[in-house]
Amino acid sequence: MGKTAIVNNIRRFRFEAEEMTQAELAAQVGVTRQTLIAIEQAKYSPTLELAFKIAKVFAVPLDEVFQFQG
Amino acid sequence: MGKTAIVNNIRRFRFEAEEMTQAELAAQVGVTRQTLIAIEQAKYSPTLELAFKIAKVFAVPLDEVFQFQG
């Protein structure tokens, strides 16, 4: 699917949410810490399902966490 | 990422958008027709990037086209 043109605000949301750690967020969405690191650093973009789960943890719509650079 | 718990309204949006065909939508988002069929039928869920592109064609937010059944 070509280069990932998707950015995210996971790190900001983590700190706004009581300084939630990467490990805590990873556990809440059911992935490993390394997977979350890779996504937070935009090394690759998550599946749609995982993106929904992450947004749900922060209780915001998906496109507040992830944005597509068209 | 386990079983896909994601539903979509692609078919409805296609018909609301001047009866756009699967082939037309596929071309606009840069995938093959078969890929679009599989996604429309929820055989698997698209990448986040592709999901954003599809929503953009219909000019609606991503979560109006795709919903996660938590």
Place this chain on the structure above:
DNA sequence: TGTCTATGTAAATTATTGTTTACACAATGT
């Protein structure tokens, strides 16, 4: 010093998404 905690990196492997090619079929039109 020594031990946690949080973060980062990397390589090998598995699972899933997406492509390509080909065939099938109903509806429409000439």
Place this chain on the structure above:
DNA sequence: ACATTGTGTAAACAATAATTTACATAGACA
């Protein structure tokens, strides 16, 4: 009858997301 259009299915393959395991480092703290 024949061709065209829109949709559906299937299998083999390529690309990418995610896992697992392991090691590295900086800061806080007893």
